[in-house]
């Protein structure tokens with residue numbers, strides 16, 4: 001698998017996932033990284049099939065128009081997203097990129113349209129739901145702390161400890177992690193009741 005994390009002008013991460021045989025590719029969160037993404041796609045002679053959005057916030061979707069106009073890729077978003085998209089996805093759906101399978105995990109909380117992407121059961125792209133050493137904010141419009149609790153504790157933390165975590169922003173001490181490491185060291189993921197988690201998240 002070709003897999004590249006890209007960070008150019010901000011703390012936003014973009015990702016390029018491609019099948020090395022068929023050259024089919026997907027970009028996750030174009031963000032402010034379109035220039036670098038275009039360069040990599042051209043250098044590697046990839047065929048961009050999807051631009052997948054972990055949610056509709058503009059810092060994650062900023063490069064969409066440019067990528068779609070150059071490569072004609074399909075914009076993918078959760079079915080509840082208010083952004084423009086060509087293909088709606090929901091919990092349990094799978095997108096194929098060559099031989100690579102990208103499974104959609106619906107993880108509302110940061111926004112109602114937040115999804116995480118599990119790539120070949122080994123890499124988890126977490127958008128603004130989970131960061132290295134942090135979790136996403138729930139105090140923006142359409143944020144919901146109870147949903148965040150369920151997304152983190154009932155979905156993401158149920159994945160295998162060796163699943164790699166690739167977040168939407170460079171907020172931690174390193175650019176990626178694993179579910180097991182985050183369980184151990186991420187202070188937002190320490191065992192809490194729902195009530196305690198809501199109290200914890202409402203602290204300034």
Ligand SMILES: [Zn+2]
Nearest residue numbers: 055057110128
């Ligand atoms: Zn966001």
